[in-house]
Amino acid sequence: MxxxxxxxxxxxxxxxxxxxxxxxxxxxxxxxxxxxxxxxxxxxxxxxxxxxxxxxxxxxxxxxxxxxxxxxxxxxxxxxxxxxxxxxxxxxxxxxxxxxxxxxxxxxxxxxELLVLSLGTGALASSGEPIRQLLDLTLASEDRSTEDWELACVDHMHALQRQPPVQVRDGLLIDLLAIQRQLKNADAKNIPGLSRVAAAQSFILANTLTRLGDHSAAIHWWRTAKAASDASGDLHVRLMVRSEEAGCGLYGQRDVSTVLALVDKARELRRDKSSFWYADLAGTRAKALTLLGRHDEAKRELATFVDYDGEDWRARIIPTRWSFGQRHFAESWVYAGAGDETKADEARGRLLAHKPNYQHATNTRLHEAVCTVVNGGIDQGARQATAILDALPTTHHSAMITETGKILLRMVPLDQQHRLAVQDLRAALAATAPHATSLH
Known part of the structure; x- marks a missing residue:
């Protein structure tokens, strides 16, 4: 031709x-x-x-x-x-x-095709479990009930909190194929419920990709999650997805000003300041304002988040998505960033007493190092953070942990970046950053 x-x-x-x-x-x-x-x-x-x-x-x-x-x-x-x-x-x-x-x-x-392309690079687990699930999907003809799908979402969230993100991603891709097939043939009455499930699965996948440091792909899945949540017609699902998107954006995925804009846009869906979701979004806003050095504003938003005692909607969607430990995590973030060592230590102690998942536990301990640096202990804080990172098992490597370490680095004055302890921290961050998303 x-x-x-x-x-x-x-x-x-x-x-x-x-x-x-x-x-x-x-x-x-x-x-x-x-x-x-x-x-x-x-x-x-x-x-x-x-x-x-x-x-x-x-x-x-x-x-x-x-x-x-x-x-x-x-x-x-x-x-x-x-x-x-x-x-x-x-x-x-x-x-x-x-x-x-x-x-x-x-x-x-x-x-x-996406799964087959993944197979070409050995991306899927060596156990062959994703292949078994794919075969099961090909052979199965019976649709799952909405209750079964919701249980699957809880299982994926449980895995996200405890397993390497690569494994979580592979399992989610299989279920996303299955929910797509079921949506194709669904009756009109079942579409809202299945769309809720698709929104939940998509947001868990976007969170997983954020942990893998694949921010471009994660942003695409946030869009899919929002579209599915809108199709569900469920206001609380729509707010859940948007709240999670803004929160993940803080970990190097988006500019801080963009995160604040996402929070404001989500709040437009429900302007009631006494609602659970307004408070939930206030927690994200408090963290973002801390990164900008606007500490008084951050503490006001933090109070809105931690003092909320109204109706609880979180358990009606994915019960394990939210825990009371998240309040203490937000306190640790905000007070450490402001250099309030006493309150940051108290928040960290309360959180660790809840036995949080590895990511929250690691990041909270990194907050202590952040607070040390904010108060002038550059070498001590950098060594603290380096020791925490060096002790991480490979399976616990996450871009969300890496980004918390980078927050500490950004708090070191430019004329102090040459210090040996800071250079060691930079090397530790490079060594523990997730490398699972390479397209090469």
Whole structure:
């Protein structure tokens, strides 16, 4: 096929790639990020890109990822309606007879392709458990009840708090395939309940990806979680997802001002200052204000969070998503950042008495080091943090822990960054940062 005979969309995706100076391998990485894929076989996908740019095949399953990578829409990029509305044939023409089933089948193939690409890099657990679950999904025909799905969400949350995030992610991908299949055939009366489940699973996956340091993919899954929560029609699910998104944003995922904007936008859904979700969001706002050095404002927001004693909605969605220890964690964060050693120590003691999960326990102990640095003990605080990080098992490596250490580093004055203890801390952070999300 000559250049003159190439479909316009093929010329367009080639031109957009060339304009950015991306090789086909870099284009493959960008597509994976756009699809929310943490792992993938870059070489194989680059070969497909070659065929797409030659107009041999239309990238039906990757159309939206292309649009995301080029910061545009499917319609503008390919000159055809979004495949979520109609199917597109290999020549790039639209089949008017396509039905909604085409879209669901395409989405199923896309999710399966993501899993297969993950297999190509050995990303899934060596035990073969995700493969067993995938086979079970392929063979099973019976739908799960909403109650069973809600129990699965609780199980995933339990795993998130105790298992390596890579394992949690792989199990979630299997269940997301299953819930997508069930939503395809669901009666109208069951869609809200299943959408609640899809929202919960998506937000747990976004949290997992945040721990893995794959912030681009996490942000895509936050969008999916919000869309699913909106489809559920459940205000509390909508607020839960948005509250979790803002909280995860504090760990290097977003600029602090963006986190504050997310909190404000979420509060617009329910302006009642006496509500549980207003208080929950106040906790996130207090942490964000601490990072900006606005300590008086942070303490006012903290009081709104820790003093709330009204109706409790958290147990009605995912009972284990929230614990009273989170109040003490927020106190530890805010008081340590303000250099209030007495109150920070008290909060840390109360939290550790609750026997929190490894991430909260580690970060709370890092708060102590932060407080030491804020009060001028740069070497002592840096050594404290380095010892905590060096003692971490590999399975406990998390970007949320890494980012807490980076918060400490940012509090060290520029003219003191050369100190040996600070350099040792920087090396410890690099050694314990999660490396599970490489696309290479």
């Amino acid at each position: 000559s250049d003159q005979q190439l479909p316009k969309w093929a010329v367009r995706i080639w031109a957009e790639r060339e304009r950015r100076g991306w090789t086909k391998h870099e284009m493959a990485r960008q597509l994976m990020r756009g699809a929310g894929l943490s792992y993938g076989n870059v070489v194989n996908l680059a070969r497909q890109i070659y065929d797409w740019e030659k107009g041999k095949h239309f990238p039906r399953d990757w159309a939206r990822a292309y649009a995301t990578a080029f910061d545009t829409t499917v319609e503008k990029l390919f000159g055809v309606p979004d495949p979520t509305q109609r199917a597109v044939d290999l020549a790039g023409t639209v089949e008017d007879s396509a039905t909604s089933d085409d879209w669901y089948d395409m989405e199923r193939r896309r999710l399966l």
